Amino acid sequence: MRAITSLNPNQMPDDVASALGSRYSDITYISSGATASVFSAHDSNLDKRVAIKVLRHIDERGLISFQKEAKSAAKLDHPNLVSILNFGKTHKNRAYLIMSFVDGKSLDEIIDQEGRLPLPLALNLLIQICDGLKSAHSKNIAHRDLKTSNIMVQNFETEPLAVVVDFGLAKDPDQEKSRTDTGAAIGSPLFMSPEQAQGRLGDERSDIYGLACIAFRMIAGETPFYSEDIFDLLRQHIDEQPPLLSELAPAWEIPEQLDRLLDSMLSKDPKDRPQSVIEVRETLSRVKHGLEAKPDSTAGGAKTESTKRDKVFMTLRVIHAALPVVAVGGILAAAFGLAAFVLHDPHSGAAKAASGFKRHEKSIKSAKVESSGLDDIGSIKIKPITEKPKKISNFFHSSGDSDYMERSPKQHYTPYNSTLLRDEELICFQNYTYKDKILPVSLNHTSITGTGLKYLRTPNVTILDLSATNLTDAGFAELVKLDNIEKLALQDTNITLAKIRKLKKMKNLHSLYLDNCKNISPEVVAELCRFPKLKFLSVGITDITRGGIKMLSGSRTLEAIVLNSTPCDDDCVETLLSLPKLNDLQLNDCPGITDKTVAMVASEKGVKMKALGLSGTKTTRATVPLLAKCPNLQQLSLGGIPLNDNDLEVIGKLKKLEALHLSHIKASEKAIYHTLLGLRKLTQTGILYSNMTEATEARIRAALPKCGLMTECINATSLKSEDRDPMDFIISAQSKL
Incomplete structure (x- = not known):
């Protein structure tokens, strides 16, 4: 199926705006990720602001995944859960989801800005999260990707309200079992349960494990496990015993009952954890009531410092990352290979000594990746090289379920935060030991200019997606040097006759995707017919003419042609059927x-x-x-x-x-x-x-x-x-x- 893209993920696509109609106004961009952009708008029927999630591109499998997300989210109706209001698709098959708008900050942002949270406040938020999860779990829906960035907090300064968002990974266990059987990792590594780290199906008890990690992050300022090596981080989740919360936050009066609860929630075997979030909530409530009942209590504050001063507690910031999911033995390495953490002091160096934080500040350079043999698959480790980058959330992760025309790998690697990716970061690929694996790479919607494509000159990278990018002339010159590329997507790009002539030099190119491109003139078509190995051509939703379509019959190699939403008619087809290999x-x-x-x-x-x-x-x-x-x-x-x-x-x-x-x-x-x-x-x-x-x-x-x-x-x-x-x-x- 064609992929629908937009040149600018910060703008509402015209077809979505048209589908929404006059009901929604004052549309404002909020954020974007690897697969979707989020906007807010005023709903005139409901007279309130709503959030609109627009999937950036979609295929058959993507539509199925979108359907399941919508079905799951539609079952949720609770103050501590985001609600779905409607959903639909445009005439270009672009899917969108309309949700209740949560006006607040993520828990991750709050901790970065405020430092670790006072214990009573943290307990209050944890109890609210439990209330939301209780409602979801009662409908047999597990989130399976709980983390601080998926918890929004409204009215933080007055009456904080926690709202669990992004049920994009929320799955009905019965429906999703087969997906885990194929080796799809679900979750984020700092908060991932042991069973998910091993590629097994997560359930409600995986949410309980993730909630414990969130509790550590809120109260101690750090998660129970940490490593710069993504494989070591997953190994810790699987094998190592977690520290007690009181060990990571010695300056705080941590109730023993809370220590025991979180320790049980972090059990390696799901059977040893609390079996329902109801049990967790009840214990958290008892701890909270115990604090409130203590006379002259600092209410869980530091033993010697005020709550206000503790806001200078060192906060953890991710600044760089590298490459994606690799299966290692039973471990499914999570897709967000973290390159480094740094400790950030918003005020002074004195706070660093007073914080009790156990980790040392790390100066991270740009990442390179090397592989060491584990079950002949390889583990990814991050090592420093020379250039120190600016702060950037540069994650490469595996985006599965892509459907290729030929039986190519069904995973490709794509940046987690595409808008911040720089050409320099592509050096990660140059230093990755592939071990004969084919590595499809997706760089669509990134800000790269193309100069970094030189790092992809490896026989292992044969599939490349550069849709919705703006390559410079120098960048395009690097692209055409990639003789290893067999499949290339340039959808939603500024294709010209001169560029097509340069692409012809890519001697192994056999599949080309030009959907949503302008300038597919008869001259361009004539050049395409001269490509020596071109078997697959997609020119859907372009300005190709009937004459141009007929000209495709001049190719000696074409086997598959995509002409969706073009002026192709019966007469054109009659001409195309002369292609001997079609x-x-x-x-x-x-x-x-x-x-x-x-x-x-x-x-x-x-x-x-x-x-x-x-x-x-x-x-x-x-x-x-x-x-x-x-x-x-x-x-x-x-x-x-x-x-x-x-x-x-x-x-x-x-x-x-x-x-x-x-x-x-x-x-x-x-x-x-x-x-x-x-x-x-x-x-x-x-x-x-x-x-x-x-x-x-x-x-x-x-x-x-x-x-x-x-x-x-x-x-x-x-x-x-x-x-x-x-x-x-x-x-x-x-x-x-």
Whole structure:
């Protein structure tokens, strides 16, 4: 499926603004991460501010993940949990989520600014977090990524209210088991439970472990475990006994009951922890009441210093990081390889001596990465090199579930904070020992100029995503020197004829993604046809003309073409079918495509066709019997066609299907069930706006545990918004970098 991007993540995309309509006004940018941007806006219907999360790019798997996030979040309704109000998608298949707006600061920001928190305040916030988690856990929803940056605090100076946010990693354990089985690490390393560090499925007890780490950070100013080496940090979570809170905060009067509680919450075996957050809350309440009842108590303050003075307590700041998830034996190294921490004193050097902080200040240089053999996979360690960088949150992490056209690795490495990444940081790749592993790298939406691409000259980096970047001429010159690159994404970039001519020099390039680019002129197309090894070309949502589309027939190498949302019509397809190796044609959202196209494809290509995208076209049910002539189809998209039981019977005979996307179908629930169960190779399925009930959906998920199934998300009755407009997904089967 095409990836939708925006040149500037700080601006609301036009298609999202159009989909939101006049109901939302005064839209303001808040923040952005690797996969999404967050804005606030005024909702005129509800007469209050809301938060709008816009996914930066999306594919089939991403839509499935987004659906699960929306379903999970829609179940949550509690003052200490962020609430989902609505969600939807644009005509460009860009997904967005509308949530309640939390006007406050993250707990991480507060600790950085204020230092460690007074014990009564910390206990109050912990109890509120427990209340929110109790509500989520009662609905069988575990957060699984609890950390101080995911706790927002409103009215901190007066009546603090803790709100748990970002349930993007919150999963129904039954639905997500298969994902963990494939080795997906869920969580953040400083707060990650031992079972998650080993790649096992986390549950409510993992949240309890994470909550204990948060308690340490709030009260002691540091987490129970720490290491500059990401693997050593995970090893500590798995093997080492944690310190007592009182050992890390000797200047504070830590009640013994609190010490015992946190120690049990940090047990290595989930069975040895409190089995519910209710137990944790009850003990925290007893500790809080005990403090309040103590006469002449400093209420958990320092033994000799006032609470106000303790605000100069040294705070922990992350300033640099390097490379991503690597599986080492049973350990799944978390994706946020931390390069270093420094201790930051906001006031004076005197506070450093008074703080009791055990860690020494570290001067970190820019990171380099080396690998040492562990089970022939390798561990990543950070070592200093010469240049000292500015403070920067530069994390590389693994972004899984990408679907490549050929069976390439399903993980790629992408910066955790893309807007701050500098070209210099790419030196990490030069010093990484790959051990024959293919390393797909995503640098989309980063601020790099391209000069650092020279560090990617390694045979292990063969897949590169530079979408929505602004490479300089010097940077582009470095790009074309990367003879190792086989797949390249330049979506949403300023492509010119001169640049295309330079790309032709990349002798191993066989897949090129130019979606959302302007200037796809006939001259550009002519150059593309001269690429010596180009097999896959994606030019969806571009200004390519009908004439330009026909010119693609001049290529001697093209096997797959993505023309979504272009003026391609039946006449164009007739010309393209002369391509001798063509086996994948994506025509989604092309209004000029009719039944004639399917007839020609079935007649002229037949058994050669592996993928066909017809969602949002003018094709009808009459074309379905013709699909029997294409028995080797692996991907098929027929969104918007009202298929019946007989039609599904034909589709059910396409036994090689791996991805199937249908919508607005009229077939019976029984036919849907039996058709999907007969397609045993399915890995991605979208059945939207059908007669399927939740019970049948559950049966299908149980019968096909390895298949990502997407349905029409949330029933309108479950949404809290006045205007309930469920997502109208029309999914294409386009392969994506």
